Amino acid sequence: MGLRIQHLTKTFEEEDGDEFVVLDDISATVDEGSFTSIMGPSGCGKSTLLNILAGLHTYDAGEVAWRGETVDPTNLPIGYVFQEPRLLNWRSVEENLTFAMRAQGIPESDHDAIVGDVLSTVGLADERDTYPLRLSGGMRQRVGIARALAVDPEILLMDEPFSDLDELTARNLREDLIDLWQTTGKTIVFVTHDISEAVFLSDEIVFLDTAGQIFNEVSIDVPRPRDPDDRDLLAIESDLMDDFFDHMEALEEETAAASTGGGRAD
């Protein structure tokens, strides 16, 4: 059953009173235990969708269901990994993890074991007492991932977590992420603007356009472990890119026709 989003709509009101529709009647299903990416150009609302699932934004219409039951997104069992590490620089790595665990009400007696466990998973077992500013960008991101894992969520939400890193570090982290996913069996919802990253990582890709609608949903059936430079993957990527550009062109023509034809309420 997994995670179901039904007819989700979200509009933002701008400073001058204009409304603009970020998500327009979105419906999608994320199978439990799958790795699903949400893809789209900047401004398409993918981060907004993630933030709604994280309980950070409200929405105007629609509903969210988890394992067959309608639910308030604040109650979803999620862990969130941001694009920036968002660590408390004045606390050690371990303290950053215990902060999250304490906030989630995880008993203190368990903290020590979880910290050790989770830091080994991300390969930072030796950095318990280190302060974030002494770590590299990639390591800080890994602490962010460890923190999300520490609260043992069933769903892992990730908002372009590797886009601030250099390609080498990012590749390593992607592989580690897949290993982690396969070991823990969590449901991952991964936002990205990078098509090759999405194709390499995901079972399913959902495409959002700038009109706030889903215009494509694709399953990637290439068996794992995948090679990022694999020819099949590259072929899929270029097909998807073509589809995307075609769609965006069509969308522009539609908008142009609509505005010459009498204008939207702007």
Next chain:
Amino acid sequence: MASEVDGTVGDGRGLPALTGYVDGLGGRLATRARQILVPLVVIGLAWYVGALLLDNPNQLPGPVATLTQAVEILTTEDFRGYTALYHLQLTLERAFISSSIGLVIAIAGGILLSTNDLVEESLGGWLSFWMTTPTVVIILLSMVWFDFSEIAVIFAVVAASTPFGIVNVWEGAKDVDVDLLTMADAFDASPAMVWRHVYLPHLLPYLFGSYRYILGMVWKIVVLAEVFGLSAGIGAMFRYYFDQGELLMVFAYLVPFIVVVLTVEYGVLKPLETYFFRWRD
């Protein structure tokens, strides 16, 4: 079924602006007016009620009495033939003269400190000691040395405010984009060119802020200097009526003073500064 999830973090600023905080009144001017008028009315009312309750114009003159008296001093000549306007004018003149002198010294000093290492090493530390000298001491000494003259006032105000101005310009000059400097150096630009194209454009808007900062300090120092033995000027009037024990008159002189200060700062200088800074924002 929409959910009401906003505000879990519990304070008005907890979530990014995108979550839909709408200023119902729109228009920046309306906001400004509201921000000024509401507290003004609230404070005015509290003052009015307080004065009514105490019922002693020597303890707390009410707003009506104060304003009436303020108008009176501005329009009627006192026993020496001066109106409050005359005193205001004197104080204003002294403020502008000293702040201008201070600005020139601040610019020279600040730029020198930021570009010349010898100057920085020899004088940088002593600036903070200079700033430790209490304003009132500088004023008293100046009055004694310069015999309670106009020079005494100007000297005191410049001496008291300038180190702060220097530090202000110095920090602004230090703040120049080092990348631009190395770029200019890579192209073998002469010092004169670096000045004209990197330092000055960077500094000019900053100097406006520095002037405002200096003037902000200077108002108060001029008044304090005038208190100590000048016979004319807003500070002198404060002193005279304080000696007479007339609180109402002190209040009355305060009103036009505050009005002028606020008008110059927020009505003239701030808009000008915003104008100069607009390329930055």
Next chain:
Amino acid sequence: MDQHSSTRETLARIVPDRVLPPSVVAVALFLVVWQLVSLSFDPNTFPGLGRLVETVVTVVTSGGRFAFAEHVGPTLVRIALGFTISMSVGSVLGIAMGLYEPVEDYTTAPVMAIMTFPAVVWAFMGILWFGITTYVVHVLVIVLVVTPYVTVNVWKGAESVEQDLVEMAATFDATRREQWRHIHVPHLQPFLFASARLAFALSWKIALVAEVFGATEGVGYVISYYFQTLRADLIIAWALPVMLLMFGVERLLKRLETRSFEWRPELEESAGRRA
């Protein structure tokens, strides 16, 4: 010419071997100028260096008209009280302004307006209200003048807390108290130290102003006494030791402040500039 402009990064100048550090040279020059000027003045008005040192010693050992401790004591108490109250009130108000937009909205204008009031006017008002008091007027004046400065500094600090971190905490359902303890308070610490330094520097100078008009003991009172008899030499002699003492305290506060910045080097500049 051995002096010329140089850009910081491309400092290719070789620093010459100096016999004396330049700051010492600068002071020496200043003292020489002082001595020269003093020659054309009456020693009561502009004392020469020797005479000045003598006078300072007399003052500090209570050899003159006024006992040093008897007057420095009350001044210090007034400063301490004024400082403490200003910091408390100012911090609370500043935090409220930084975190709650409605508070900021309506209190910005009054705070800015109050900051334009010269301290001496508060002193006059205070004395006309309460008469000559031991502590009330002085502490009140300090509080009225210094609190807005603390408020503005802390406000800017509270306002600058990274929303990213607050959002992150929200995803973990952290309570208000947890956010305060782990995000807001550590973030505010450097700003509080910077405010304390500023508040102290202001407090002691304002205390003097209040004492000049409204006290029967205290450093300001003594200075005022000597002013009336035009004894500039004694004004300086009393001011110097007090200045040195206060300078020492300010240096101490600065050291504490720098220590608290160890995690956040990028904030150091913006907080230090807030004077």
